[in-house]
Amino acid sequence: MRLRILQxxxxxxxxCGEPxxxxxxxxxxxxxxxxxxVASGxxxxxxAKRTRKARRGGDDE
Incomplete structure (x- = not known):
């Protein structure tokens, strides 16, 4: 399971034996x-993978 450490x-x-x-x-x-x-916070x-936010300004159409 993929986790992001919060603390x-x-x-x-x-x-798991690693720092x-x-x-x-x-x-x-x-x-x-x-x-x-996760249960302990x-x-x-x-x-899901984070995606880069689209830049504001300029049209790509």
Missing amino acids: GAPEGALL WPAEGDEIDLPTAQAAHL VAEEVT
Whole structure:
């Protein structure tokens, strides 16, 4: 499951044996572990890729 980290952790904290990701980082985790982090408010599921907003001004037609 793809997650976006919402909360940082103290220096030295680990997640799956790796350093805890920075706030805003996206990671892939097994579903059960990811669901736990989402339920606790530490992360949110990434359901779709972000798209760039269209620029204002100028017509492309």
